[in-house]
Amino acid sequence: MAVFSDPDSAIAIPMHQHVAQLLRVLIFFCLLAVLVYTLAGPIDRSLIPLRLVVVIPLITAFLVALWLVRRQRLRQASWLLIGSLWVILTITATLSGGITAPAFAALPIVVVMSGVLLGRRWAWIIALLSIGVGSLFVLFAGRVLPPPFVHSPLSWLIAYGLYLLLGSYFIDRLVQHFHQSLRETEKELRERQATEQQLRVSEEKLARLFDLAPFAMIIVRLHDEVIINANAACREFFGVSSEQLIKQPISALHWSQLPSQWPTIAATLHQQGSVYGVEFSFQRRDNTTCFAQLAAEIVEMPEGLCAIVAMQDVTPLRRANERLVELAAHQEQLATLAREALANSNLDALFTVVAEQIGSTLPLSGIEIMEFDPEGDVRVHTVWGNVPTAPLSIAFLRSLPADHPGWSCLPKELADRVADLGLSGAALPIRGNERLFGLLVAYAAAPLDTEAVFFLRSVANVLAVALERLYAEQERHQIETQMLQAQKLESLGLLAGGIAHDFNNLLTGIMGHTSLALLDLHPNHELQPHLVAIDQAAQRAAELCSQLLAYAGRGQRSLEAVNLSTLVREMGGILHLPNHRSGHVTIHYDLATDLPSVVVEASQIRQVVLNLLTNAIEAIGDRGGSVTLRTGVVTLSATDLRRLNLTPTIPPGRYVTLTVSDTGVGMDEVTMRRIFDPFFSTKPKGHGLGLAAVQGIVRRHHGAIKVESTPGLGSSFTIYLPAAGKEVAVGPSPVTKPITLQGTALIADDDVAVRTTLRRILERAGMVTIEAGDGRSALTLLTESTIPITIALVDLAMPGMNGLELLDAIRRHELQLPVLLMSGNAEQVVTGKLPSDRYTDFLPKPYRSHDLLTKISQLIQNATRGIPLG
Incomplete structure (x- = not known):
């Protein structure tokens, strides 16, 4: 429509509302005009039905148009209003006298309304149609029906009055619309000028922002692939001048991969309008290879269709990703080393594998793995690659504390060894929880970076765990071996003690009876050599028992x-x-x-x-x-x-x-x-x-x-x-003169042969004896006998009540009774609670009669004189 033909205009909505209001007013005005003309116009009563046939459709059309306006369907309402008016007026003119009818005179108003509501083209069309209808009325004037009544001046006044009012209203609305359009146009021009000024300012700011943007940016004209602008960050990013970028085709950037990738980028831009995440490499003036990632967007510019390309340096990210890959490889190497450390108990083989793994992972010239034994001695376990042959500073290495953190570069003491080779490197400790196991030394042509040192430190930690596990395993095996040995010694000791006890009881009888026989026989008796041989054999058997007890750790002790x-x-x-x-x-x-x-x-x-x-x-x-x-x-x-x-x-x-x-x-x-x-x-x-x-x-x-x-x-x-903390006094020398004894001796031993031997030896020395086969019988004899007991000879190993228990019972009844303990198993004295006083002594089996009488004599004398034992 003419009044809102520009839907993108900023005044489209106000004009739309204006036309809607105009349509409402026109429709109401037309309804009013039709009603007034119908009711006030002079007409024969016989023609009222004919007039109603014309008026009713017209009113109906007006009401429908009003309904369409309320529904905001303005164009349909305009067509219905203009079309119904023109048709009804033409029909009315045909029935009312043709060109002389008042209805025909209203057609110019319809033309004006069509121009306003439907536009110039339809105004011309309605005007031409109206002229054509008027020409037909003139051409066929004789055939046109005469008016049913004579148009009086009053009817013409009413008709033209209505026409003038309607025309005036339209002119008034058109003038208002024209003035309002002028005002709105003027306002729009001012706003456009302000907008253009703002655009110029924005373009200047945009140009400054473009040039000052931290990202590298270029503008490329798409039809000829020429760079029409490049900001300062882009020039600095690529390290080139403005002349080397601006007004240069993309193909001129031969120092980057962008020319080879631009056809694909341009095709994507034409299809999608934008492109993101395209990565390419380029070389700076120092020949270092860098990486960039671009994003591009199509824009319409005065120069034509262009692409704004923004680029970001992703070289650090690329390097970081490469580092991550290297770290992942290092972690895999460490996992492999850890598995190897767990599976390999051979240190030389383990260190060789570690050195080869490190050498294949890092750019090293040589590797040394040094092991410190618990004494602090240094052993170079493994050598890989080119290492110095100069001797190590052992004193320097021995002085390292157990918690030493290591060196990221070689310390002076180690760097001096490679001064002639021009090598750098690092030295990392192989440190356990409690001590320093060794040192991992890596030599390289250039200083090692942080990641390489971290990898070496991780390898050293893996070695420390492996060494600690190996040493713990060795210590555990050693402890198990010692425990097994101790258990074996304990078992064999018990066996040896039992055998020695029984064997010593037998030897006691043999040696006792042999000594008695030697005393009874004349020195030149023919049996004398045989008895001496028997005594010597028994003595050697006693020595063999002594060796068994010594092995078992159960021998007699006289310290x-x-x-x-x-x-x-x-x-x-x-x-x-x-x-x-x-x-x-x-x-x-x-x-x-x-x-x-x-x-x-x-x-x-x-x-x-x-x-x-x-x-x-x-x-x-x-x-x-x-x-x-x-x-x-x-x-x-x-x-x-x-x-x-x-x-x-x-x-x-x-x-x-x-x-x-x-x-x-x-x-x-x-x-x-x-x-x-x-x-x-x-x-x-x-x-x-x-x-x-x-x-x-x-x-x-x-x-x-x-x-x-x-x-x-x-x-x-x-x-x-x-080593002794103090000196221990030496015991007195044994008595060697013949011994004669008096009194009564209580013999308590479970072995009959031993009791018999003791009885004969003591009776020969002048003593009276009474015997008991176990501890309880001996205690009964001691407490119930009317004969005073001079000394008690007690065997330690007796069934029921043993010798020590019998000794405790004796001391409860007789505190000063001399007691001589005897045993073929001396462990009972070593591990038992044997009292050390002047009334108690011990004699191991087997023994000669002289040794027995000497001990008895000393105990009786000590008890009688109150002299403590030496």
Whole structure:
């Protein structure tokens, strides 16, 4: 429609409302005109039906048009109003006299209304149609029906009055509309000028923002692919000048991948209008390769269809992604190393795999993996690649604390070794929870970055976990071995103690009766040599029992403070060496002169020296060699003890050492694991108790043994005995003169043969005896006998009430009764609660009659005189 033909105009809505109001007014005015003309116009009453036939459709059309206006359907309402008016007026003119009819005179108003409501084209069409109808009226004037009545001046006045009012109204509305249009046009022009000014300002700001934008941006004309503008960030981004970018085609950017990718970008822009996330590489002036990501959008510009391209430097992100890939590879390498560490218990193989993995992951020149043993000694376990040959500063490495964090670059002490090679690197500690296991040193042609040092530190941590696990496994295995050995020794000790007890009871009878027979026979009697032989054989059997008990750690103990060097030196003149081999062996003594004392049983330590020396000479054999006896003193820390791996374990402290070394055949590892087993011997006629007894003696003295041997080069046995804190007094010398006794002796022993032997020995010495086969019987005799008891001889191992329980019961009745305890198993004295007073003493089985009478005599004298035992 003419009045709102521009729907995009800013005044479209107000004009639309204006036309709607105009239509309403016109429709009401036309309704009013029709009603007035119909009611006021002179007409024959016979023509009223004919007029109603014309008026009613016209009113109906007006009402429908009014309904369409309310529904905002203005164009349909305009067509209905104009069309119905023109048709009704034309028909009315035809029926009322043609061109002279008042209805025909109203057609110009319809033309004006059509121009206003429907536009110029329809105004011309309605005007031409009206002229054509008027021409027909003129051409066929004779055939046109005459008017049914004569138009009076009053009818013409009414008709033209209505026409003038309607025309005036239209002119008034048109003038108002014209003035309002002028005002709105003027307002729109002012607003357009302001908008254009703002656009110019915005364009200037946009140009400044474009040039100052932090992102690199270019504007490319699409039809010829020429860069028409580039901001400062873009010039700085690519490192080029304005002349090298602006007014240059995309193909001129030969230093980037953008020309090769631009056809695809342009095609996507034409299809979708925008493109995002396209990545390309380029080179800066320093020949470094960088990466950028672009986003582009099509815009209409005075220069034509263009693309605004924004670019962002993604080189750090690209590098970060590459680092992430490298870190993922490093993590995979660490996982592989961790699996290898868990599966591999061979340190050399593990370190070799670690060095190869590090070398394949990082650009290194060489790798050194150093291990620190508990003593602080440094061992270069693994070498990979090009490493310095200059010696290590051992003192520097030993001084490293257990919690040392390591170095990201080589410290001076290590850097000096590669000064001539021009290498850099890092040194990372292999650190466990409690100590420093070693050092991982990496050499590189250039300084290592943070990620490489972090990877090396992670590898060092994996190695630390592996080493800690291996050492813990070794320690656990060692503890298990020691526990098994202790259990084995305990079992064998119980067996040896039981055998020795029963065997010593038998030997007691043999040796007692033999000594009695020797006393009864004349010295030149023919049975004298046989009895002496029996006594010597029994004595050797007693020594064998003593070895069994010594191995089991259950032998008799008579401690004294001795100087180990003095003891070994005194034995030098009385050692009985094998005659057929001693001539081929040279014995060397390297004895310390300032040794502290050791509290030991001297006879058993002599047995240890003799057994070790005998084994050394046997190991040398006929080929000749030397044996060295060496003494010394050491202070062992917990670290020393872990390194020495002594058997059995001993606490840290000060120890006196005895070392017996030989140049014999040596031992392999299998033999070394069994040398302390009882009844194991490499000698054709050996009984296998020598070293077993040595171990038992050393263990009972709270010491330890260290064995070192190499097949073909000899062996070395080192005994560690605790140094004494104070001297121990030496007991008095035994009495050797014949002994005569008086009084009554109570014998309590479950072995009949032992009781018989004791009875005969004591009766021969002048005493009266009474016997009991168990502890309760002995206690009954003691409490109910009317004969005063002078001394009680009690066996410790008796069924029911044992010797110690009997001793407690005796002390409750007789506090000062002398009691001599006896046992074939001396452990009962070592581990029992034997009182130490002047009325109690102990005598091990077997014994000679003289030893027995000597102990009894001393106890009776001590009890009588009140002299405490020595």
